[in-house]
Amino acid sequence: MFAMRNLRIFIFLAFVISMTSCLKDKCTSYSTYDAYIPVYVTPEEYRVPVKLEEPRLLKETGKIYYYKNYLFINEVRKGVHVIDNSVPSAPSPLGFIPIFGNVDISIMNNKLYADAYTDLLIIDISNINDINLVSRAEDVLKGHYFVHQDNRILSHYEITTQTETLDCSSQYYGNEWYTKGDLVFFDSKFRNQFNAAGAGGAPSIIGQAGSMARFIITSGHLYILGGSELYAMQIGSNGNLSNAIKTELPWGVETLFPYGKNLFVGASDGMHILDITDPLRPVVKSTFTHARACDPVVVDDDIAYVTLRNGTECDGFINQLEIIDVQNIMQPKLLYKYDMQHPHGLAIADDYLYLCEGKYGLKVFNKSALDKLSSNLVFHDANIHAWDAIALNSNVLLVIGEGGFFQYDISDPKTMKLISSILVQK
Numbered sequence: 001m002f003a004m005r006n007l008r009i010f011i012f013l014a015f016v017i018s019m020t021s022c023l024k025d026k027c028t029s030y031s032t033y034d035a036y037i038p039v040y041v042t043p044e045e046y047r048v049p050v051k052l053e054e055p056r057l058l059k060e061t062g063k064i065y066y067y068k069n070y071l072f073i074n075e076v077r078k079g080v081h082v083i084d085n086s087v088p089s090a091p092s093p094l095g096f097i098p099i100f101g102n103v104d105i106s107i108m109n110n111k112l113y114a115d116a117y118t119d120l121l122i123i124d125i126s127n128i129n130d131i132n133l134v135s136r137a138e139d140v141l142k143g144h145y146f147v148h149q150d151n152r153i154l155s156h157y158e159i160t161t162q163t164e165t166l167d168c169s170s171q172y173y174g175n176e177w178y179t180k181g182d183l184v185f186f187d188s189k190f191r192n193q194f195n196a197a198g199a200g201g202a203p204s205i206i207g208q209a210g211s212m213a214r215f216i217i218t219s220g221h222l223y224i225l226g227g228s229e230l231y232a233m234q235i236g237s238n239g240n241l242s243n244a245i246k247t248e249l250p251w252g253v254e255t256l257f258p259y260g261k262n263l264f265v266g267a268s269d270g271m272h273i274l275d276i277t278d279p280l281r282p283v284v285k286s287t288f289t290h291a292r293a294c295d296p297v298v299v300d301d302d303i304a305y306v307t308l309r310n311g312t313e314c315d316g317f318i319n320q321l322e323i324i325d326v327q328n329i330m331q332p333k334l335l336y337k338y339d340m341q342h343p344h345g346l347a348i349a350d351d352y353l354y355l356c357e358g359k360y361g362l363k364v365f366n367k368s369a370l371d372k373l374s375s376n377l378v379f380h381d382a383n384i385h386a387w388d389a390i391a392l393n394s395n396v397l398l399v400i401g402e403g404g405f406f407q408y409d410i411s412d413p414k415t416m417k418l419i420s421s422i423l424v425q426k
Helices: 002-026 370-375
Strands: 028-041 061-067 070-075 079-084 092-098 105-108 111-116 119-124 132-137 153-167 177-180 183-187 215-218 221-225 229-234 245-248 253-259 262-267 270-275 283-289 297-300 303-308 320-325 333-339 346-349 352-356 362-366 377-381 388-391 396-401 404-409 417-423
Touching (some): 061 396, 061 404, 070 105, 111 215, 215 253, 221 253, 303 346, 320 370, 352 388, 352 396
Antiparallel strands (some): 028 153, 105 111, 111 119, 177 183, 253 262, 297 303, 320 333, 352 362, 362 377, 396 404
16 A cells, blocks of 8 residues: 555655756757857958048948048948048049047048057048058057957957747746857847047148047047047147047946047936047046947037937936036036937037937037027928038038938028938948
8 A cells, every 4th residue: 555655645746846857958048149240350450551431422421520621431341532622512522531449530630540440540641632641559458349359359240030949947038039059139129220720830620520520639639538538639730649648437438529628528328528638648537427328419508418318338218308507517517407309429510509319310400598498499301311510610510310411501501502412322
């Protein structure tokens, strides 16, 4: 009897164990993920001769820069398109400067400063048709990149969508993102982007950058923004640069805007105001904190205009324009905030604020009454993608977006007219 009872217990336990094993084997999850596949480059691949080549079709727009009558459009990590804009109604492509790993440029007195992955280049553009590489400072910007043990540089990630079968017991199960070796995976429902005046002598001629710039020239110095640092270099009379002096900043800094003796740094969680009375040693004077979002900033008449947007590498969940009083840089004060659709870069000319709304186009606001700005929308071009803008003066506005480059006559902002465009050719 006792033996029979033990046999029944044994059979019952065996059944439970077998059922548990079956359940475990069948506990799977099917999830679609964005696989971010790393792309590496070697120094030998990007340390190549620099020269002006024949014009190329615009394939992928990056940042814009304006100098004298020339327009420079970055082709992300590939180089810079050079365009003669002396006749705004008919901009004429002059050529393409291949600079592998390039994202930003800045120009003063015919010297073009450009990043090439870890290197900083100085290019003489005195004769735009016969440019010359003056110098290449190797690894000055090495801190901006992840460097593999075999000296390869992590350039960027290419995105592919994959469907994975995940076991419930997997350490990856249920996460929004996970890694496998050099690969990074994001659950598709959490999809985001993943990226990753001269000194002395004659007055200097400096170009104009957009609000997304990470390279800025002011007071005879070049400032370069990294992920959590600011590099300051004095520009000599011959255009050469002094050794870089690094100032540590909080992580997530993104954009630079000079105003008086200050630099305004847009960051993923706020705006930092730096005093550059000593140009090589900027001092953080204050920080205005906001919700996590990408954050370009421009300043006019002691008022800072900051845009915050979602769906970015900053993981933000807000679309907003903030207006901040910065007359007292020690105590920036929020005046107003307005809901927007998907704000990116911005520019100011006279009483008007030009705001790029991404796929929702370009908007123009009369800012003479800041407390009524949202109701003072005077113009909206919803037919373009607008990412950043430069107001050359009271008459001309340059706009860049995914679809290409657009140039507007803004002499009457209420009826601004498209002068010309250069469209992306896929």
